Amino acid sequence: xxxxxxVLFRRRRTWAMLLALAAVPxxxxxxxxxxxxxxxxxxxxxxxxxxxxxxxxxAITSMVVCIPLFLPLTIGVVAGDTIAGExxxxxxxxxxxxxxxxxxxxxxxFAGAAVFCLAATLTVAVSGAAIGAALFPIGPVAxxxxxxxxxxxxxxxxxxxxxxxxxxxxxxxxxxxxISTLTEVPVGAMAATIVVSVVAQVLDALPQLDxxxxxxxxxxxxxxxxxxxQPLEWTSFGxxxxxxxxxxxxxxxxxxxxxxxxxxxx
Amino acid sequence: xxxxxxxxxxxxxxxGLTKRFGxxxxxxxxxxxxxxxxxxxxxxxxxxxxxxxxxxxxGLATATSGDIAVLGQEMPGRLREVLPRVGAxxxxxxxxxxxxxxxxxxxxxxxxxxxxxxxxxxxxNRALERVGLTHAASKKVRAYSxxxxxxxxxxxxxxxxxxxxxxxxxxxxxxxxxxxEVRSLVRSLAAEGTTVFVSSHLLAEVEQMCTHxxxxxxxxxxxxxxxxxxxxxxxxxxxxxxxxxxxARRVLAGLGLVADRVxxxxxxxxxxxxxxxxxxxxxxxxxxxxxxxLSAPLADGAVxxxxxxxxxxxxxxxVRGFSVVGASLEERFVALTGEGFDVVQ
Ligand SMILES: Nc1ncnc2c1ncn2[C@@H]1O[C@H](COP(=O)(O)OP(=O)(O)O)[C@@H](O)[C@H]1O
Ligand SMILES: [Mg+2]
Numbered sequence: 001x002x003x004x005x006x007v008l009f010r011r012r013r014t015w016a017m018l019l020a021l022a023a024v025p026x027x028x029x030x031x032x033x034x035x036x037x038x039x040x041x042x043x044x045x046x047x048x049x050x051x052x053x054x055x056x057x058x059a060i061t062s063m064v065v066c067i068p069l070f071l072p073l074t075i076g077v078v079a080g081d082t083i084a085g086e087x088x089x090x091x092x093x094x095x096x097x098x099x100x101x102x103x104x105x106x107x108x109x110f111a112g113a114a115v116f117c118l119a120a121t122l123t124v125a126v127s128g129a130a131i132g133a134a135l136f137p138i139g140p141v142a143x144x145x146x147x148x149x150x151x152x153x154x155x156x157x158x159x160x161x162x163x164x165x166x167x168x169x170x171x172x173x174x175x176x177x178x179i180s181t182l183t184e185v186p187v188g189a190m191a192a193t194i195v196v197s198v199v200a201q202v203l204d205a206l207p208q209l210d211x212x213x214x215x216x217x218x219x220x221x222x223x224x225x226x227x228x229x230q231p232l233e234w235t236s237f238g239x240x241x242x243x244x245x246x247x248x249x250x251x252x253x254x255x256x257x258x259x260x261x262x263x264x265x266x
Numbered sequence: 267x268x269x270x271x272x273x274x275x276x277x278x279x280x281x282g283l284t285k286r287f288g289x290x291x292x293x294x295x296x297x298x299x300x301x302x303x304x305x306x307x308x309x310x311x312x313x314x315x316x317x318x319x320x321x322x323x324x325g326l327a328t329a330t331s332g333d334i335a336v337l338g339q340e341m342p343g344r345l346r347e348v349l350p351r352v353g354a355x356x357x358x359x360x361x362x363x364x365x366x367x368x369x370x371x372x373x374x375x376x377x378x379x380x381x382x383x384x385x386x387x388x389x390x391n392r393a394l395e396r397v398g399l400t401h402a403a404s405k406k407v408r409a410y411s412x413x414x415x416x417x418x419x420x421x422x423x424x425x426x427x428x429x430x431x432x433x434x435x436x437x438x439x440x441x442x443x444x445x446x447e448v449r450s451l452v453r454s455l456a457a458e459g460t461t462v463f464v465s466s467h468l469l470a471e472v473e474q475m476c477t478h479x480x481x482x483x484x485x486x487x488x489x490x491x492x493x494x495x496x497x498x499x500x501x502x503x504x505x506x507x508x509x510x511x512x513x514a515r516r517v518l519a520g521l522g523l524v525a526d527r528v529x530x531x532x533x534x535x536x537x538x539x540x541x542x543x544x545x546x547x548x549x550x551x552x553x554x555x556x557x558x559x560l561s562a563p564l565a566d567g568a569v570x571x572x573x574x575x576x577x578x579x580x581x582x583x584x585v586r587g588f589s590v591v592g593a594s595l596e597e598r599f600v601a602l603t604g605e606g607f608d609v610v611q
Binding site: 263 | 325356379
């Protein structure tokens with residue numbers, strides 16, 4: 001497992017993706033700072049209008065901006081690469097004759113992708129907090145429910161949101177892992193995973209498919225606003241965790257079924 | 267296992283091992299028997315099924331049918347017990363280009379749950395030293411030459427002491443110096459008691475480092491045994507060219523030699539068909555003046571060549587050509603696998 005993370009985080013590609021994610025809050029903060037007219041409430045991404053009053057909202061706004069595309073993009077690259085990347089390099093056969101054990105390898109690979117999800121969301125959160133603190137005043141945060149919390153409490157809430165987003169991405173990671181067992185071409189698995197995440201969001205936006213929406217892994221992705229209420233509203237957190245757990249089980253089982261019997265011919 | 271329990275005397279044993287890809291049979295019912303302690307050459311032209319067989323031995327691919335035992339245990343059923351005792355190089359080396367040579371070995375070593383992390387650094391250094399890569403240990407594999415990668419692949423197989431090494435074409439991409447080094451490495455490993463199973467498409471290589479060999483052709487195992495056994499089958503032959511085929515055959519039989527007609531380079535298999543339609547330069551059968559070519563295996567020291575010629579001439583056989591063709595593994599290999607560069611489909 002340590003070795004898996006070493007390999008993941010010794011790649012320049014991993015750092016490039018994290019760097020790109022860190023750049024998003026910086027871009028947003030600088031753009032808002034340089035704008036002459038204040039942002040009108042209700043325009044632009046949610047929470048954008050609050051950024052000038054409180055720098056802590058940079059992180060939250062950035063999260064909202066990154067969730068639909070940037071985060072799934074990086075997760076798609078990492079999760080799609082898990083097995084297919086090793087197969088493409090040919091190292092998969094050496095891992096298996098070591099013998100790494102096929103189930104053990106799948107679990108370690110998924111855990112690696114999950115750690116990356118956490119690293120990616122924390123990157124956005126930390127970079128957002130840092131640039132927000134640098135460019136805007138920091139103070140007690142007014143919650144959606146009207147209550148006000150202190151800076152310390154608001155940092156906790158930010159971490160909670162990062163946790164929520166990380167969990168949100170686990171379903172997609174499991175899908176990526178499964179797709180990755182189907183091919184020896186990592187780029188194909190990455191692209192397919194990203195396409196799946198886009199399709200899910202498109203379906204989620206079609207009102208005709210109401211019945212399907214609660215089953216889409218992307219359905220609760222943006223519902224972390226509940227964590228900005230007082231008292232904490234855990235319903236969407238629970239629903240989301242349950243849904244992602246379901247995806248993890250189903251696609252984990254599919255990946256297992258596929259990988260355990262697969263002929264490694266690369 | 268359908269039949270008797272796997273023998274402990276054999277490092278590798280297969281029964282009717284078969285692998286089909288769609289309609290194509292890549293490995294066709296082979297029965298390998300690799301004795302412990304042997305340096306076993308797995309010889310065959312490109313595409314004859316060597317790598318596919320090795321993948322099945324190592325549990326990377328499942329056999330379509332047949333049984334496998336490695337180190338006396340059933341595969342792939344006992345994979346967890348067997349594979350830590352087996353070092354392997356399969357279808358060329360493969361590494362993470364963005365990691366150094368030493369980091370690659372550490373990574374692959376952690377994949378083996380039985381490998382101790384306390385001794386890891388020392389074992390990696392020792393393996394690198396053994397293949398002469400110490401100076402390139404911290405270099406990224408991206409910057410390695412093919413030969414260096416090949417050496418690193420062998421180093422990976424040597425990370426822990428192994429009972430069996432499976433090396434698939436280990437000298438591919440190596441310069442002559444590297445080839446010699448691999449050969450001496452294999453010899454020293456064998457001297458330590460490791461069984462080495464090495465595949466190659468080069469006869470010379472097998473001849474120089476192996477004690478045993480098996481020959482693959484188009485997915486089938488066509489010969490197997492010690493090198494001496496294989497040479498013995500490919501023994502010397504006397505060849506007689508004469509129009510008096512029947513008389514010559516009789517004389518040779520009197521000397522204890524069993525002669526076969528081998529006109530126009532035909533092999534035994536298609537000779538009878540050819541006889542029926544023969545219109546080649548040896549003439550149709552029945553033409554009393556057309557030459558025929560007889561060949562008879564000549565056991566060592568059985569009959570002297572000059573005795574054979576004298577006997578033939580004394581009997582009035584018109585001897586128009588006579589030769590003794592020596593035995594070589596080369597000849598045997600060509601006879602078994604066919605000549606030329608045709609990739610067997
Ligand atoms: N993944 C595959 N799919 C279909 N056919 C394959 C595959 N791998 C190998 N083959 C076929 O199996 C045969 C044996 O290949 P291989 O075992 O690689 O030969 P060798 O190692 O002796 O050169 C070849 O004819 C090859 O075309
Ligand atoms: Mg091969």
